[in-house]
Amino acid sequence: MGGAKEQGPDPYAGPAGGRDEVLDLVRFSCLALVVMGHTMMVSPVLHADGTVTSENTLGNQDWFEPVIWVFMVMPLFFVAGGATGLQSWQRLRCQGGTAADFLHARLLRLVRPAAVLLADMFLGFWMAGRLGVHPQVVQLMAAGAAMPLWFLAAYLAAQLAIPVLAAFHARGPWLAIGSLTALVVAVDCLRATLPLLAYANLVFLWCAVQQLGFLAADGRFARISRSRLLALVLTAHLLLGLLTALGLYPVNMLVNLNPPNLTLFLLGVSQVALLELARPALAPLCSLGWVRTVLRVAGGRSLTVYLWHLPLLAGMSGLLLLTPVPMPASGSAEWW
Template sequence: MSDDAGLRIAPSASKAARSSSSIDLSKRDLTLDLARVFCVLLVVVIHLLMVGVGLGPDGGVIVSRPLETQWWFAPVTWVGQIMPLFFVVGGFASITAWRSTVRRGGTAAGYVRNRVLRLAQPAFPLFLFYAIVIGGAQLIGIDPELVRLAVVGAASPLWFLAAYMLCQALVPLMVTWHRRAPRATLLVLLAGAVAVDALRFSTGIDAIGLANLFFVWLLVQQLGFWYADGWFAARRWWTLVVIAVVAYATLVPMTAVGPYADDMLTNLNPPTLPLVALAVAQASILCLLRPALAKLMNTHAARAFVFLMGTRLMTIYLWHLPVILLVSGAALLIPGASPEPASLAWWWTRPLMFVIVMAAVFGLSFLVGRWEAPREVGATPPTPVVTVATVLAFIPPFAVMEFFMDLPIAIVGSVLLGVAILMLGRGRVASGDPSMR
């Protein structure tokens, strides 16, 4: 989850601190780097609370979802569903990176190639991992239903790659629309989101909601464009409070009278209109908190932490659930180390589990994190080649989102991602190709 306007590569905490102090901070909003890291770490925390691994009466492994059984779960998702904010922040970073590309004489194909590589490269080893794990589990005779349940849950965050890749591929077009008719663009996307939801719920065909991968997430990304243009910053503090309150208030009729679930995680896939309301509220709150967050990011410790986490954000996001399941499974082998899920003891072990999981993911990042690092690539391929490669890279995470991870999807996904990466090119930067500088 890295961007040109976001976090850079640093192999250690000390180097992260030196790198952060050497960057021209006047040209970047570090509060957005902090927001991005916060979003990903909150996702890890939520998944730690949602995944319970225990033993059944017959001694078999049972995977449960303790968080979803709590009476307060749905209301908390109105705050904890943080992905709209990530897309707002991504919109800010995208329009900033695109404008920088244009100033340097870069092309839309070069921009899209760069964005897609940043998403496809980290996903490639993960799909290979699932192909090996699922295939190996079948060969040694592990219960297929247990494997299916674990893999489906562990691979669920891959929906993000499909949605974010779609948004990134359309940034040059969406920025053009934003420049020419910013209000009309928002209204058209909003009308599309409403129409898709209306058609989906009136017909009962959930597949129709997939069209909102386009309308909802592009609309949220456009809000990031407005944030980058200073629209939110130009509002007085009390105006931002009113906007946030009204945005949250719209969720009440949408969930109480309308067709939407009061659980904002349910409204995530397919994406629905409530996510737009959350995006407006979260963007307003982020702007309200900006002075305090900016003061925090003026400290060396905060900058070092944020930049260090930023070098591994995609690795953390993609690999934390497999690591949670592996650590939880290993704990079953240690007497007393695995309390019954949803028990009081289990809740108290979550902070320790967070530390263990983060340490494990951090260690894993030394093996797979190199795929997250920006690659030096040659001259931009022709636009048709970039287009085909983008489609190939989009198919695997979209297939996981629609059909869930299994062995065929893992194998085919690995092949398609590998081909897409090769098509987009890797090697040395070609002189005169400003889109990759």
Template sequence: MSAPSTTKTSPDLAGRDLTLDLARIVCVLLVIVIHLLQVGIGRGPDGALVTSRPAEEQSWFDAATWVGQVMPLFFVVGGFASAAGWESWRRRGGDAAGFVRTRTLRLAQPAWPLFVFFAVVLSVAVLIGAPSDLVAAAAVGAGSPLWFLAAYLLCQALVPLMVGLHARAPRATVLGLLAGVVAVDALRFSTGISEIGLLNLLFVWPLAQQLGFWYRDGWFARRSALALVAIAALCYALLWPLTAWGPYSTSMLGNLNPPTLPLVLLGVAQACILCLLRPALERVMRVRWVRGFSFVLGSRLMTIYLWHLPVILVITGLTLLIPGAAPEPASPAWWWSRPLMFVVVLAAVLALSLLIARWEALGTLGATPAPGVVALAWACAFIPPFVVMEWFLSLGSAVLGAVLLGVAVLLLRHRRFARQPVAQSVGSQA
């Protein structure tokens, strides 16, 4: 069935599970906290510039990642939302091309100004002759969260297919994805070719998304509290032999890119824990100011995620200009400065979002372009973050991203590329 000729993107909150919105916000805020603990730039006792990754130097860091690595949960929650969005889209007569178009725009539009920013800043750095090693280190750090765009774009493109497979054979689909994860890991570690692990972009994150479908179906809610605790405990217990005797890193950060089997176990455990916490989260979301705070952050969440590391680096750079404001990384003063830095960074990102968050809003869209155009636009959106994920952020990858993401947005929004509206318009999409 053809996609609607016009698409309004105003949210429909009826039947929305607000606890999942809160979970998504907590995940992003925790990512900010983790990055604040990893970015160590300050002055040493002699006044010289010191750079390090303080959190990773601590003996507790690996163990902390077993709790703090929340990206699997983000994909679980995203799976819930994607299944609901696809069902709503289909109910209003939309097709797969239209769905992928809107989901791609939701990621490409906020990412485009960020890549433009990186291209401009890195170009200026080259022109003024800034130290290349310092610029490269800052670029690598600022671009590190962009892997998420590639992984999430891939998952979103697969939603129509995976929802259909889930409806027909939910268990077989999960087992098939799990077998793919194990097979890729086995081939990667037996050959020593780490690039083979990239194939798990097709298995690990879609499997976490698939868990979100199960969550939406009520599978986790139908389990007793004791069963959920047991499943979560078993998943964590399995991580120990996999990391102690198996080939996997004891740090869940080390298992992130390429993604590996331990992240699947984390996803299952985190889905169980989320279900256990749901009654408490529901009570929290009944508090009016919490709902308001969640709405403000939730409506700017992609902007916050994409821009928080550049903002951290800019604010850290400014502290270097203020005597005594940039303590030596990993010193007691540096650790005590982290809560204040979190507040300052969050306030700065929210202020920045007033200028650029409009790129998160899709507004009213015209008719969906032909499937081939949507596929081309999706590829243009996928390539830049994938390149950054593999070869890190540089001037070349920033310029490439600025160009390709601009092309993607143009292809998906400009009426020149839209299909002719159907004779009987399905109506507007909420």
């Protein structure tokens, strides 16, 4: 832009303005953690009267609350999505594309896989009902299989807002992120009296976290010293500790996820700083041939894996209940 100082190569741009392989590696790792975590949460229980319930085994463990502070990677998804989304929008504008072109491409990319999933789920559950499967079992499986769609809806809303938020960011990056964060806090303050309003943070919160990705794409975190990045991580976690110790927010980050609140923004601040601290170690790893192959293959199918892993787990769990395989108590040593 005219009048702007030259800042050197953008560490988030990747080679020759291409994909940033470090972000691809981070997103792949986050996806693997999410899938692994969900496999340890699904625990169907068949009762004597024929009804089925599902227990969140991992979430019921006493040791899980502090662990989820480390492994709650959803903010990192939106940070990475913000960095790559902003770069995609900027490249499209340089090629003469419009906001309508960007929105059309994003809609096709995210909505088509979801439409296939919904069509298959509708057909599968209709057939299950026709075959005599108990409606309560069908309802339970439908609720579990559809769970990934909340993330897709929130991610789609944040991505579709990129042209507007990018313009806001260009005029005043700190004002943009500050305004969104203020909206998050305002919603959090009113959620006790207006519970439904809390769901507005599905947009405000994730757009605020996405703005952290915009800042990263600008190279702003890359220009911060390592000691200050570490201080940023510690400060974010101290604020998290203070807010939860005062009882303003739950300690359990899974509870804070739905509907989302300020704690996830603070986690996002910590995670984007940690990403920058880890970049020198991750970049050489991404240059390995087998890592590039995994990222290329997995990256092209990441949305498919995310959308289908819970329906697959729900289906496998349902089939397991039809077999004589012993079902140990949820969370017991035999279960693990």
